[in-house]
Amino acid sequence: MTDLTMIRAAAARLAGHARVTPLLHAPLLDAVAGRRILLKAECLQLTGSFKFRGGWSAISALDPATRAKGVLAYSSGNHAQGVALAAARHGGPAVILMPSDAPAVKVANTRTYGAEVILYDRETEDRDALGAKLTAERGLTLIRPFDDPQVIAGQGTAGLEIAEQARAAGVTEATVITCCGGGGLSAGIALALEAEAPGMTVRTAEPEGFDDVARSLRAGRIERNAKATGSICDAILTPSPGVLTFPILNRLCGPGLVVSDDQALRAMALAFTHLRIVLEPGGAVALAAALFSPDLPDTVICTASGGNVDPDTFRVALDQYLTR
């Protein structure tokens, strides 16, 4: 089970390989929010999201012989990119299983990172069976997107940085809002802050209609979303918190916050204007919650967990929330 020792060990393995992302703030953003907002800019992480941390942590923790055989990830998104680059920089192979209808640019990018992309037909092929066949035949190691102790430890390194950077800014008490899908980032950060910044409490942020974590935290047991699609926050539409992540979230986090797609878009527009960073909708929900939720304290820290947004979605944010 992930603990502070594992997170610190992951941080040592990531040092010099993952980027220490800045904790940004902007006076004009604070003026809009009516509170002080510090933003952990993981959109500036290698591959454009915090997922590189978890990928690096898991791959670097493998014994060299296992690593040399290669790793496998299922994803057309941020986790795939993070695993692909982390594997390539370790000099080992990565196989990414992607649906054949994934955007061509994502397939091309994953290949440019050095991964072998294997496409499967969502209608006629079983992804898990295909993955199991590949791992058996080639001796690949599956890197899960969040329910893996070393992945959680890797994401937790962002929490160690938040604690240190906030302390340097004179902040030791704050609500920390995390963009939450399966809960790997939220759990990792919560574990890190429990030890390193006990004056901070973690609250998760999710899109409306996909608030499985908020409901699970209220119920004290894992709840699932009713649907799998229907929000622009595609990066965090996970069906439920993980078996490994939920006990950590349940012990350390809550209550969960929920934002609308429009609030996520407005947060993207404000981040564009005042922080000059590019956020994807799922990476903007924590900022949206920090901006638009009632009853928050004077200082809020939030994760900006990813910036891999397609231009059309970004145009919507600019068109709706910035005057022409």
Add this chain to the structure above:
Amino acid sequence: MTDLTMIRAAAARLAGHARVTPLLHAPLLDAVAGRRILLKAECLQLTGSFKFRGGWSAISALDPATRAKGVLAYSSGNHAQGVALAAARHGGPAVILMPSDAPAVKVANTRTYGAEVILYDRETEDRDALGAKLTAERGLTLIRPFDDPQVIAGQGTAGLEIAEQARAAGVTEATVITCCGGGGLSAGIALALEAEAPGMTVRTAEPEGFDDVARSLRAGRIERNAKATGSICDAILTPSPGVLTFPILNRLCGPGLVVSDDQALRAMALAFTHLRIVLEPGGAVALAAALFSPDLPDTVICTASGGNVDPDTFRVALDQYLTR
């Protein structure tokens, strides 16, 4: 005259106040460029450009009694914002003289930073005379945008950071390309690198038709632009290099690089996609030069000097260079 000692002293005054901006890179951007590009992301600096460094350096170097009387800047752009916030954080007044036809949002933002904005009519009033009257009446100190030794020293702190961050990344030899208007940033960085990274050489980047620095470097004397407007790179359309900056540029920099507005827009689109940062056109010319100039070495460092772009201009970059 600015020298390394002054730059180091400015860095000590800026520590904990200005942001140490990251030196970003992206494997997919390198694949597009065909070379390794490291990018000093000053768009992430407070107020969205490197100008905060120079403003802070100049204001912090004033004796307290002078500072308490206040500072004055002429500008509707990045220099005004940098001076306004630097003055406010020193607890002293700032007066910003802006043309009455400046965009309302810029006036409002400058006021939100805490400055007193005085508007003047470009047609009927003489800015310099008005400024002289204000400085005399109120005892204000004029902070020039580039031709001031302490401003150059402040911008040079970005050069100290480049040297250290590049060294940490294993890079000691590179061409360093700077976005160049009046030459404050370029001169400051060149002085810092002369001492701290002697394997690096600085080349300036400018928009086509506004290549006063490139021509001045070729001629060995200050040349002026034929026109004052006509490029989207508004932040760097200075008529000529400065009396203080040019001798430094002439000794340490060159040859100057020139890019088209379309190349600047394309660099903005690539920075959006691969680095998840927002650049303004004038802040993207160094990246454009790094991407599109012939005969560059395998490793290029460039400044991304500002990100205060209006949404319409940003939309043009997305629309022209990213497929819908």
